[in-house]
Amino acid sequence: MADFIKNPVVELPERNPAPSFPASELVFTDAEKAQIAEYVERYPTADGAIMRALWLAQEKFGYLPPDVIKLAAEEVGMPYAKAYGVATFYTQYYKKKMGAHVLDVCTCFSCQICGGYDMLHYLENKLGIHKGETTEDGQFSIQEVECLGACGSAPMLQVTNGSYVHNLTTDKVDALIDALREGKSWPFESVTLPQDEDDLGGNRRTDVTATETYQTPPASETIA
Amino acid sequence: MPSVTIDGQTFEFEGRPGLLQFCLQHGLEVPHFCYHPAMSAPANCRQCLVDVGTPEMDRETRQPRLDEAGNPVIRFFPKLQTSCTMEITDGMVVKSHRSSEAVERAQKDNLELLLINHPLDCPICDQAGHCPLQIQAYKYGPEGSRFEFEKVNKPKHIPLGPQVMLDGERCINCTRCVRFTTEISESHQLTIIERGVRNYPMTPPGVTFDEPYSMNVIDICPVGALTSRDSRFKARIWEMSRTASVTTGGANGNNCYYWVKDNQIMKVTPRDNPSVNEYWLPDEERLDYHRFNDDRPEGPAIGKIKTDWNAAYDAAASLLKDADASRVVFMGSAYATVEDNYLLMKLAASLGADAPTYIPHIEEGHGDDWLRTDDRSPNREGCERLGMMPAGDSLAARLNAGEVDVLYVLEEDPVAAGLATTEQLANVRVILHAYNTTNQTMPAADVFLPAATVVETVGTFVNHKGHAQRVRPAKAIRGMNRTLMMEVGKSRADLHGTPFDRWHDESNLVDCQPGWVSLPAVAIRLGHAMDYRGPKYIMHEIADSIDAFDGATYAAMGEQGVRLEDVGAAV
Numbered sequence: 019m020a021d022f023i024k025n026p027v028v029e030l031p032e033r034n035p036a037p038s039f040p041a042s043e044l045v046f047t048d049a050e051k052a053q054i055a056e057y058v059e060r061y062p063t064a065d066g067a068i069m070r071a072l073w074l075a076q077e078k079f080g081y082l083p084p085d086v087i088k089l090a091a092e093e094v095g096m097p098y099a100k101a102y103g104v105a106t107f108y109t110q111y112y113k114k115k116m117g118a119h120v121l122d123v124c125t126c127f128s129c130q131i132c133g134g135y136d137m138l139h140y141l142e143n144k145l146g147i148h149k150g151e152t153t154e155d156g157q158f159s160i161q162e163v164e165c166l167g168a169c170g171s172a173p174m175l176q177v178t179n180g181s182y183v184h185n186l187t188t189d190k191v192d193a194l195i196d197a198l199r200e201g202k203s204w205p206f207e208s209v210t211l212p213q214d215e216d217d218l219g220g221n222r223r224t225d226v227t228a229t230e231t232y233q234t235p236p237a238s239e240t241i242a
Numbered sequence: 243m244p245s246v247t248i249d250g251q252t253f254e255f256e257g258r259p260g261l262l263q264f265c266l267q268h269g270l271e272v273p274h275f276c277y278h279p280a281m282s283a284p285a286n287c288r289q290c291l292v293d294v295g296t297p298e299m300d301r302e303t304r305q306p307r308l309d310e311a312g313n314p315v316i317r318f319f320p321k322l323q324t325s326c327t328m329e330i331t332d333g334m335v336v337k338s339h340r341s342s343e344a345v346e347r348a349q350k351d352n353l354e355l356l357l358i359n360h361p362l363d364c365p366i367c368d369q370a371g372h373c374p375l376q377i378q379a380y381k382y383g384p385e386g387s388r389f390e391f392e393k394v395n396k397p398k399h400i401p402l403g404p405q406v407m408l409d410g411e412r413c414i415n416c417t418r419c420v421r422f423t424t425e426i427s428e429s430h431q432l433t434i435i436e437r438g439v440r441n442y443p444m445t446p447p448g449v450t451f452d453e454p455y456s457m458n459v460i461d462i463c464p465v466g467a468l469t470s471r472d473s474r475f476k477a478r479i480w481e482m483s484r485t486a487s488v489t490t491g492g493a494n495g496n497n498c499y500y501w502v503k504d505n506q507i508m509k510v511t512p513r514d515n516p517s518v519n520e521y522w523l524p525d526e527e528r529l530d531y532h533r534f535n536d537d538r539p540e541g542p543a544i545g546k547i548k549t550d551w552n553a554a555y556d557a558a559a560s561l562l563k564d565a566d567a568s569r570v571v572f573m574g575s576a577y578a579t580v581e582d583n584y585l586l587m588k589l590a591a592s593l594g595a596d597a598p599t600y601i602p603h604i605e606e607g608h609g610d611d612w613l614r615t616d617d618r619s620p621n622r623e624g625c626e627r628l629g630m631m632p633a634g635d636s637l638a639a640r641l642n643a644g645e646v647d648v649l650y651v652l653e654e655d656p657v658a659a660g661l662a663t664t665e666q667l668a669n670v671r672v673i674l675h676a677y678n679t680t681n682q683t684m685p686a687a688d689v690f691l692p693a694a695t696v697v698e699t700v701g702t703f704v705n706h707k708g709h710a711q712r713v714r715p716a717k718a719i720r721g722m723n724r725t726l727m728m729e730v731g732k733s734r735a736d737l738h739g740t741p742f743d744r745w746h747d748e749s750n751l752v753d754c755q756p757g758w759v760s761l762p763a764v765a766i767r768l769g770h771a772m773d774y775r776g777p778k779y780i781m782h783e784i785a786d787s788i789d790a791f792d793g794a795t796y797a798a799m800g801e802q803g804v805r806l807e808d809v810g811a812a813v
């Protein structure tokens with residue numbers, strides 16, 4: 019598995035791709051148009067609504083090929099180029115067709131230190147695909163993503179822009195894949211913040227009953 | 243008046259000037275990349291950092307607090323500030339790298355950061371030699387890099403459009419090019435794609451960067467990421483000289499530099515002129531320079547036989563002398579300078595022939611209300627103000643009626659313009675001053691006088707808004723006279739005039755003459771003295787004798803030209 023650090027190659031996107039959808043399908047319904055118009059109203063300039071419009075388009079079309087991005091930009095009333103820049107910035111916008119479950123594994127700073135790459139590679143071996151690829155049965159895609167804002171429970175991953183799976187272990191990854199294969203969704207996991215530790219007897223993990231691993235010393239000892 | 247102290251030096255100011263621009267205008271260099279005076283400041287390169295403080299105000303008295311020595315107490319911002327986005331306020335104190343070690347260090351570190359993934363391929367980069375990144379890295383950068391990993395590989399030599407080539411690795415993501423397409427040309431053809439270490443400018447899929455002003459991003463790119471597909475790898479910047487002049491592909495008189503190597507024009511770039519074209523130049527006017535290098539005549543000819551200049555002048559003079567003045571037609575040119583047209587008018591008048599007319603070159607729909615105009619000639623306005631009339635259909639009628647014996651054409655092509663056919667000209671003696679061998683009237687010419695183009699002459703063009711501007715010789719011709727020599731000398735004394743441009747050497751010298759040399763040579767043979775010490779004096783005479791040019795001297799025009807109305811000329 020080539021990491022970006024070892025093989026830092028940025029690929030040029032296809033510059034003149036074939037249309038992804040027939041023109042007849044590449045339209046918003048009146049209801050969707052009304053919804054986008056309402057988003058546009060919410061922001062000082064129309065451009066602000068592109069994030070939501072792209073989101074709506076992704077829900078509808080499943081992913082955001084260039085022609086869909088263009089459609090969303092036109093509906094919002096902003097330049098296609100700028101919308102394309104926005105769409106390529108976020109890994110949450112899928113620029114190509116994805117599997118039914120997209121596993122966004124964080125390898126940013128905290129997760130990396132806590133074994134994010136181990137989790138990523140374990141997942142890749144388990145599913146037999148590389149990051150950026152989709153399994154043959156169309157069930158799973160893996161993406162390597164930047165910080166998802168859950169550093170406190172690193173390493174973690176996110177399932178299809180939905181539930182977070184915290185404090186990953188290989189067992190937990192196995193359980194996750196089994197659950198998704200069975201058509202179950204991953205339940206919301208509550209992760210407590212350090213200030214609740216006293217209430218929880220020093221344990222801020224929800225997945226085990228007791229641990230001292232993450233216990234921080236009482237405030238009085240560290241703060242002079 | 244409010245004042246600001248920069249590196250211990252105090253300046254007065256008015257309004258709320260931007261700090262970076264203010265420093266630059268006062269000759270204080272502050273390194274920067276993303277800031278461009280014509281566009282918004284995103285403050286994303288972080289190179290222009292300075293330390294800024296403002297006087298501490300006493301809340302009660304609303305007066306600055308003073309220290310024991312009676313000086314205002316300055317409270318500095320906790321962090322360094324980007325000068326490009328900082329507005330100057332009264333009493334502000336600024337420390338640049340000249341007086342603050344922290345700023346110097348910040349600039350150094352920032353350059354190290356910018357260079358982490360930069361390929362450092364200056365030896366093969368067209369921007370080298372005039373590259374802000376290269377220059378500033380030398381001046382302010384670190385001596386080496388602490389980055390020991392593989393550099394990121396990004397797409398290279400990707401044509402963004404017909405004219406612009408991208409090297410993604412060289413890009414520092416300053417967004418100038420993107421801002422040009424969103425704020426200036428409004429073509430919206432570029433965007434920065436991807437994120438973090440992977441980002442670079444690109445067209446969105448299905449879009450080509452083919453707007454008519456695309457090449458401006460090459461000039462404003464502060465690195466070699468965007469280069470011209472036309473001129474890349476043809477000449478290093480230090481091998482060329484550049485001459486301040488104007489373009490002639492349209493009627494706006496866009497200010498430009500002509501870049502010359504071995505007496506060949508290598509490229510054309512914009513020259514700032516706030517009242518004409520600001521910082522920009524349309525692509526078409528950058529790419530039409532090949533006509534200065536290619537298809538140039540090999541000297542004067544009589545009836546297609548090559549001859550020398552004196553023989554050609556004699557032949558032209560004798561054709562005119564023998565003709566009945568009422569059967570001689572003079573044709574001026576919207577491509578020729580005011581001076582040359584004026585001399586032609588004098589020649590016609592001295593013979594008692596009808597006043598010359600000029601051919602308008604209007605291409606409806608070509609213009610865009612910006613720098614491109616429907617008028618494809620540089621000096622129609624100059625011809626009009628000289629009192630010349632546009633040539634109508636009458637020429638063809640007169641030719642058919644056999645009323646024309648001699649046609650005298652100054653730097654024009656009546657056949658290509660559809661005013662006459664070579665058959666119609668078969669029985670007419672034609673004297674033709676022309677720039678290129680592609681001139682379609684040339685086969686009909688009895689006397690052929692190769693004419694100097696805009697890059698080989700001295701003269702004046704008046705743009706469609708009445709802005710009179712000088713052109714200067716950018717390259718040498720075979721018969722350099724004293725005036726041309728002096729003008730070349732003056733215009734070369736610039737940033738890049740180097741011995742390598744070899745304007746003084748024999749290679750690629752075109753055997754042609756400016757109108758202000760050839761027209762007096764013909765006139766004098768007809769007994770009409772046109773004794774001028776150079777175009778400057780011709781323009782003096784025009785300014786003195788024609789109200790529409792009152793005050794339009796070379797001194798008044800200077801480098802930036804002058805609106806004729808502003809120097810008192812009658813409209």
Ligand code: SF4
Pocket residue numbers: 412413414415416417418419420443462463464465467468
């Ligand atoms: S290509 Fe040049 S102008 Fe465009 S963002 Fe990169 S460095 Fe800036």
Ligand code: FES
Pocket residue numbers: 274275276277284285286287288289290291324325326327
């Ligand atoms: S010039 Fe100020 S941040 Fe780039």
